[in-house]
Each structure stands twice: as structure tokens, then as C-alpha cells.
Amino acid sequence: MGEYRTLPLDRLFVAVADPTRRAILARLSSSDARVTDLAADFPISLNSTSKHIKMLERAGLVRREVIGRDHVLSLNAAPLAEAAAWINHYKSFWDDRLAALEILVTKKRGIPKGRKKK
Amino acid sequence: MGEYRTLPLDRLFVAVADPTRRAILARLSSSDARVTDLAADFPISLNSTSKHIKMLERAGLVRREVIGRDHVLSLNAAPLAEAAAWINHYKSFWDDRLAALEILVTKKRGIPKGRKKK
DNA sequence: TCTATATTCACCCATACGGGTGAAGATATG
């Protein structure tokens, strides 16, 4: 059962999990663009481009401003801060210096490394 | 067509895009656990748990050590470093100080924010 | 060897993506 409701972090990670969408973000980081402009830059149709943009908007990573018949898209990287915060929570587990510190602490307790007898 | 092949970053972001899998990572960050242990902690079946673990392994975030009939899982946060690096690439777009600087610049031009004439 | 437990495998089903095509709505332009 889908017990969990869709969280902002879900939509964010799902959005950036696609290489095309990451490329779109990279493209928008240099300048704003219309849907047509993005479709021209990537080997996908206009419709597919529109769908990708919708997912990026759903994650809050892209903003849209309708000017006449043009939909001008701009990057909004702010939601990435939450993702960075989540990842940062695990930084001590891969950072060399902090990992060494962790080993020191766990060794003090006589526990090999997070291993825990059931 | 699936022009792009699946990149490591794809598998990583897909893996962490699910709240159950993030919860599993959080659980493993405190101590190692077996598949059964994880299944007991979350309201999903053993089989579903096994599948989630497979996706986490595919992303390199979880390591498995078979001890007898037990499969002991441990966290490997190292792949998150690549995700952090990718996100860090966009940090200047949401950082407060740099954002304030951007507002100054755009206000000087009399443009609300990120508006850019084609 | 026999039995209980742990894990995976092979399916099933519903939903969501990613891609496409074609038609319908807006909007600019002659």
C-alpha cells in the first residue's frame, strides 16, 4: 500500500534522477529559455520536453513566466538546498577525516563499526 | 527512445527518491541490520524490503555481507559524495549571500527577478 | 537427517515514466 504520501524531497530527487532533466537544469543555469528552445537543444520532441518541465516545476526547480505565447523558463535552485541538507546528514559517513574520527569513537566503545549483535 | 544509458547518478537519485529507502538508509546509519530486521521496522513485506535493498545496492549505497543464512547490510554513503558535488554546482544559485547580490544587480536594472528579455 | 528460519525467485497487479503522434488553444502577425 502507498502508505507514504509524496514528499517534497521525493519530487525533488525524482526530478533530478533523469539525465535529460539535469541537462535542462544545466541549460537554464546559463540563461532562461522557452520550451521550444530546450526542445531544440535536446533530441526529444516538444511534448516530451513539456513533460520534463512539468516535473521540474512540480519539484520547484523551474519557474515559468508566460509572456504572450512564449513560456519563459528560469532556474530556481532553492529546493536543492533541502537535498543538500539531507545528503549533508550522511557526510560524516564518507568524509575521510570524519570517518577517521568516527572510528576513534567507536573503537573507544569496543564496537568494530556499527555492527550490532541482534 | 532511450538514448541515454543509465548513469551512476541516475541510479543514485532514483534510489534516494523513495521515502522508504531513505528511511532504510537512516536505519543503517545507526547500525547494520539484516533484511528481516529492516522488514520488521517498516510496514512492508520481506519481499518488498528485499527489492528496496536491491535498488540501494544498485546505487552502491548499501553493502551486503552474507554470514550463514543472514545477509547483513551496511551503509556505504560514499556514492552520496557525487550527488553532493552535483548539487554543489548549483549552490551559488540559492546561497543567501549570492542571492542577495543577485537581487541587487537585478534591482539596478529595474527587473523584478530573473526576468530576461529575449 | 529432519525441521525451522532466512532469503530469494517467479509471478501477479496497479501505477507512473518516457517517448511518440495528432488535435486543440493561445497568441502574434500580415
Add this chain to the structure above:
DNA sequence: CATATCTTCACCCGTATGGGTGAATATAGA
């Protein structure tokens, strides 16, 4: 007003996910 351009909407298809159940495999323990 008529036409061309831009964008979205409504479908279609193939694949992948997330959940389940039941059977098969592997190991521990009596």
C-alpha cells in the same frame, strides 16, 4: 479576419516501480 507559430492536452505504447503472494533454496540447529 486569416494564418502561422507556440504550447498544451488527450491518447497510445513499452518499460520500470512498488506492492503483494506462494514456492524454492540455503543455512542453522536439534
